[in-house]
Amino acid sequence: MTSRDFSHAPETVLVEAGRPHRSNGSSVNPPIELSSTFVGSGEIDHSDHVYGRFSTPAWTPFEEALAELEHAELPGLVFGSGLAAIAAALSLVPRGGTLIMPQHCYQGSLESAGEVAERSGFDFVTVDIADTAAVVTALDDVAAASAVLWIESPTNPMLEVADTPALISAACDRGILTVVDNTFATPLLQTPLDLGADIVVHSVTKYLAGHSDVVLGAALTSNEDLHKRLHSERSLRGAIAGPFEVWLALRGLRTLSVRMERAQANAALIAERLSSHPNVVETRYPGLPGDPGHERASAQMSGFGAVVAFCTETAQQATAVAEAVRVWTPATSLGGVESLIERRRRNASEPESVPEGLLRLSVGIEHADDLWNDLDAAICAAHGA
Ligand SMILES: Cc1ncc(COP(=O)(O)O)c(C=O)c1O
Missing domain, CATH: 3.40.640.10 (Type I PLP-dependent aspartate aminotransferase-like (Major domain))
Structure with missing residues (x-):
């Protein structure tokens, strides 16, 4: 060889x-x-x-x-x-x-x-x-x-x-x-x-x-x-x-490293803001200092990636968030330049231990402020759903 x-x-x-x-x-x-x-x-x-x-x-x-x-x-x-x-x-x-x-x-x-x-x-x-x-x-x-x-x-x-x-x-x-x-x-x-x-x-x-x-x-x-x-x-x-x-x-x-760099920076900012949002029950992102995977990820990875998960209280609220966003696209999949949002339990074969209100974010490379403003508005609007 x-x-x-x-x-x-x-x-x-x-x-x-x-x-x-x-x-x-x-x-x-x-x-x-x-x-x-x-x-x-x-x-x-x-x-x-x-x-x-x-x-x-x-x-x-x-x-x-x-x-x-x-x-x-x-x-x-x-x-x-x-x-x-x-x-x-x-x-x-x-x-x-x-x-x-x-x-x-x-x-x-x-x-x-x-x-x-x-x-x-x-x-x-x-x-x-x-x-x-x-x-x-x-x-x-x-x-x-x-x-x-x-x-x-x-x-x-x-x-x-x-x-x-x-x-x-x-x-x-x-x-x-x-x-x-x-x-x-x-x-x-x-x-x-x-x-x-x-x-x-x-x-x-x-x-x-x-x-x-x-x-x-x-x-x-x-x-x-x-x-x-x-x-x-x-x-x-x-x-x-x-x-x-x-x-x-x-x-x-060819552009993976620059896409990843921007997407990770956006993901870090959005995860941090979600983690203190009054209408969000839980946020998971290995880049958050309080995340259960933070220490491990810091030791063994050279970045935290650009997927974030967060939970609203109910499935209805999560669906309402995915329906209310305009900059984010409600769709399955991840890893593209465009930001996607999906309530994972909408898929019947997703394990039942995944919370009903969990939304998975694939954070893309748009401007972080536009992403955050859109998501924040959708979460606030969905809170009463
Ligand atoms: C971690 C992971 N592995 C494998 C797959 C399957 O890949 P594909 O959809 O290209 O068949 C996916 C799809 O979402 C995935 O998220």
């Missing part, structure tokens, strides 16, 4: 990775490659492009950029959606094995895992991922060779922060495979492979692409065997990405 050079700062990698080879008159950006098949007549050699479901030069620049950002020794694997990448990782849990997942992680991951567990015949255990002792106890209760620990931190939508270094290390010590969903943090804020995680998955749809105009996913690993298995899942199930979507994602990726 060739060792990658990770000497450049991520801000530089975002801009320089995946560019075409330089020569006089060459393009600065990769082209959109639109071939579904590739010339060849002899025995098939999978190190060459053969057919667009196996690999295509349309994916290569983005896959190389992701690998550099996540510090993966092998190229990233782009998928047709975040959930497709998650499904490929879930396929690694063998029949009779155990999957340990955060009780509040992305509801699509929970739903998918529950369904696959039943079909494939493995145990599916959920844990409070912020409770390190409880997770370690769960790790001790399983047969290590057939177990997978799934980490999402901060969690969606409760913003709980796992002790990621401690959990990965505990899983490694026991020979348990770890998968980290790094969608919320992005490789700018944490690089789980450096801590010993086996696989990182992403909903590229969110911060990496950053403009709410594509649905894409990715998986990264430095392990040759896992890479082969994930690649095979992608090729055989066919959950592949379109060339134009991948091109757009690479274009979006």
Whole structure:
């Protein structure tokens, strides 16, 4: 395996990775490659492009950029959606094995895992991922060779922060495979492979692409065997990405650091104001000094992200807030330049332990005053709802 050079700062990698080879008159950006098949007549050699479901030069620049950002020794694997990448990782849990997942992680991951567990015949255990002792106890209760620990931190939508270094290390010590969903943090804020995680998955749809105009996913690993298995899942199930979507994602990726910088600054300000708002019951944001995840996030992340959650007293009030905003857009998803707001329990499959009045904010890059004034007015107007 060739060792990658990770000497450049991520801000530089975002801009320089995946560019075409330089020569006089060459393009600065990769082209959109639109071939579904590739010339060849002899025995098939999978190190060459053969057919667009196996690999295509349309994916290569983005896959190389992701690998550099996540510090993966092998190229990233782009998928047709975040959930497709998650499904490929879930396929690694063998029949009779155990999957340990955060009780509040992305509801699509929970739903998918529950369904696959039943079909494939493995145990599916959920844990409070912020409770390190409880997770370690769960790790001790399983047969290590057939177990997978799934980490999402901060969690969606409760913003709980796992002790990621401690959990990965505990899983490694026991020979348990770890998968980290790094969608919320992005490789700018944490690089789980450096801590010993086996696989990182992403909903590229969110911060990496950053403009709410594509649905894409990715998986990264430095392990040759896992890479082969994930690649095979992608090729055989066919959950592949379109060339134009991948091109757009690479274009979006170029500005990740400046988008994140502004979005995080806005999120910090809004979380701080929400935390003293008379009509807000609770605010969760790891950047708030009083937040249960603050100390951990400060120690292990290089920023607090741009998702904030807060609770109104009732579901009706939360719905009224989402209906009253004008600068914010009431919509699901996160990580785009525009600010979104959603009452998560409007989705019937969201876990019941998520409060009915919880609103998840994906804070974008608009002016903070406009965001705050709009949200404050909506909260005040909804208070009597
Ligand atoms: C943390 C997280 N992981 C994975 C996904 C799934 O990604 P996609 O919608 O791209 O399939 C989401 C979607 O909201 C998410 O929030």
